[in-house]
Amino acid sequence: xxxxxxxxxxxxxxxxxxxxxxxxxxxxxxxxxxxxxxxxxxxxxxxxxxxxxxxxxxxxxxxxxxxxxxxxxxxxxxxxxxxxxxxxxxxxxxxxxxxxxxxxxxxxxxxxxxxxxxxxxxxxxxxxxxxxxxxxxxxxxxxxxxxxxxxxxxxxxxxxxxxxxxxxxxxxxxxxxxxxxxxxxxxxxxxxxxxxxxxxxxxxxxxxxxxxxxxxxxxxxxxxxxxxxxxxxxxxxxxxxxxxxxxxxxxxxxxxxxxxxxxxxxxxxxxxxxxxxxxxxxxxxxxxxxxxxxxxxxxxxxxxxxxxxxxxxxxxxxxxxxxxxxxxxxxxxxxxxxxxxxxxxxxxxxxxxxxxxxxxxxxxxxxxxxxxxxxxxxxxxxxxxxxxxxxxxxxxxxxxxxxxxxxxxxxxxxxxxxxx
Ligand code: EPZ
Numbered sequence: 001x002x003x004x005x006x007x008x009x010x011x012x013x014x015x016x017x018x019x020x021x022x023x024x025x026x027x028x029x030x031x032x033x034x035x036x037x038x039x040x041x042x043x044x045x046x047x048x049x050x051x052x053x054x055x056x057x058x059x060x061x062x063x064x065x066x067x068x069x070x071x072x073x074x075x076x077x078x079x080x081x082x083x084x085x086x087x088x089x090x091x092x093x094x095x096x097x098x099x100x101x102x103x104x105x106x107x108x109x110x111x112x113x114x115x116x117x118x119x120x121x122x123x124x125x126x127x128x129x130x131x132x133x134x135x136x137x138x139x140x141x142x143x144x145x146x147x148x149x150x151x152x153x154x155x156x157x158x159x160x161x162x163x164x165x166x167x168x169x170x171x172x173x174x175x176x177x178x179x180x181x182x183x184x185x186x187x188x189x190x191x192x193x194x195x196x197x198x199x200x201x202x203x204x205x206x207x208x209x210x211x212x213x214x215x216x217x218x219x220x221x222x223x224x225x226x227x228x229x230x231x232x233x234x235x236x237x238x239x240x241x242x243x244x245x246x247x248x249x250x251x252x253x254x255x256x257x258x259x260x261x262x263x264x265x266x267x268x269x270x271x272x273x274x275x276x277x278x279x280x281x282x283x284x285x286x287x288x289x290x291x292x293x294x295x296x297x298x299x300x301x302x303x304x305x306x307x308x309x310x311x312x313x314x315x316x317x318x319x320x321x322x323x324x325x326x327x328x329x330x331x332x333x334x335x336x337x338x339x340x341x342x343x344x345x346x347x348x349x350x351x352x353x354x355x356x357x358x359x360x361x362x363x364x365x366x367x368x369x370x371x372x373x374x375x376x377x378x379x380x381x382x383x384x385x386x387x388x389x390x391x392x393x394x395x396x397x398x399x400x401x402x403x404x405x406x407x408x409x410x411x412x413x414x415x416x417x418x419x420x
Contacts, residue, residue: 001420004390004404006381007413008363012249014410018237018256020044020071020230022051022399023306024192026095027169028199028230029054032075033063033102034176035203038225039076042199045230047071049398053089057096060087061103076225085112086145092116093398097125097166100146101173104137109149114141118370118395121329127164131171134158135178155180155219163188163299168215169196176205178219187215190300191260195231202226234260235372236400237282238307241265243379243407244284245273246314251410254281263303267293267311271318292320292357297327309335309376315355316344317383324353335373338366342384363388368395375400382412 025045032040045051047070055065055073062081066074083103090096094117103110117123125146129139134157137150155178160167168187173196175182187193189211197210203226206218237256244251245268258265258277265275265282271290276283292315297305305328315322316339326332333353336346342361347354363386368374374396381388390396393416396403404414 008384012410019046021233024195030098043229101170121331127167153178155182175217184215290318292322334369
């Protein structure tokens with residue numbers, strides 16, 4: 001078992017390069033199974049546990065995987081031998097549900113274990129199922145797995161009841177090879193949704209409107225391999241922006257798309273931080289005391305739920321009261337129980353956290369209760385007095401590549417230790 005040990009009190013300074021987006025990569029890898037001929041060469045894939053897990057699932061389905069380097073994979077899905085994704089790995093991660101849409105599109109049949117993922121609330125897949133059924137699939141859930149089959153898939157108009165990243169991408173995958181046109185309404189507009197659509201179009205799909213409220217997909221007869229590079233990770237970038245502000249540092253975050261970070265930049269500016277945007281970088285500095293602000297998470301282009309937890313750490317140690325309202329997940333304040341062990345003044349009422357900034361946090365032994373909560377606790381350790389030890393860091397490794405190395409390069413005192 002490993003833990004991260006952070007000795008607080010540093011000021012982060014320097015440059016940090018952002019990796020490819022986790023939530024784009026974990027959809028693009030399953031989407032590669034749609035190529036019935038040719039290989040997909042995918043670059044800028046983050047070197048994280050969720051990606052390693054997907055590589056193993058792809059292999060178990062019969063895909064050829066050639067790891068060109070730590071961030072580049074060649075996937076040959078031309079000879080898939082199985083439509084059965086029922087392993088412990090599938091159960092462990094969320095994005096494995098993209099194999100349902102992908103296998104359904106290409107083979108008209110799939111059996112995929114129900115997905116796991118971060119314990120941040122009930123995570124239904126009813127909107128995915130609604131979309132598959134509208135395209136003509138029969139969907140059953142038995143023995144903990146989703147089974148889908150269809151004689152053929154036919155384009156349909158589908159209006160999602162909730163804005164869902166997963167359902168938008170999954171039904172988009174299923175519709176790429178359907179007969180006729182599919183129109184998806186009330187879709188998610190996150191940058192990773194657009195990235196997956198761009199990837200599918202590079203494979204020969206005909207998808208228009210990704211990034212708006214309506215996506216139109218004209219079914220094509222087959223998709224082929226392509227070369228593609230994953231977009232930079234909006235959430236990893238946001239995490240470093242917040243860490244920079246929290247330590248009153250001077251950090252330039254490179255390989256980012258500043259437009260994707262606007263809601264985070266706007267909140268940091270409202271708090272008093274200085275944000276300078278370049279073409280593909282953002283510099284965060286602080287020259288005066290920061291003040292509390294209110295945060296309400298929302299689908300893109302709103303404030304991302306995945307940044308709410310790191311942001312609440314920063315808010316716990318600035319002057320004044322902040323109110324953080326989580327509208328996407330019903331259970332995404334668990335990290336605040338850990339933060340209280342470090343001296344934070346927080347009251348959680350349902351989905352709302354009321355935070356009164358304190359003068360100081362003090363190091364403690366805390367848990368990474370989920371992925372983003374783990375990154376949040378690293379930031380807490382950086383701004384606390386003394387030593388913080390973070391347990392259950394396998395959550396962090398699922399989504400942040402080489403987190404301790406990156407923080408160390410910015411001047412943090414952070415190490416990974418092994419404990420029995
Ligand atoms: C994706 O999860 C991300 N995960 C999450 O990031 C992120 O928090 C979330 O989108 C929102 O941005 C991946 O991309 C792998 P949703 P997803 O479907 O797709 C409800 C991280 O830290 N809903 O957009 O599972 C649902 O309950 C992770 O990287 C239904 O009601 O989220 C939630 O309230 C954590 N029925 C809301 O929609 C459905 O069928 C948004 O969920 C689907 C979702």
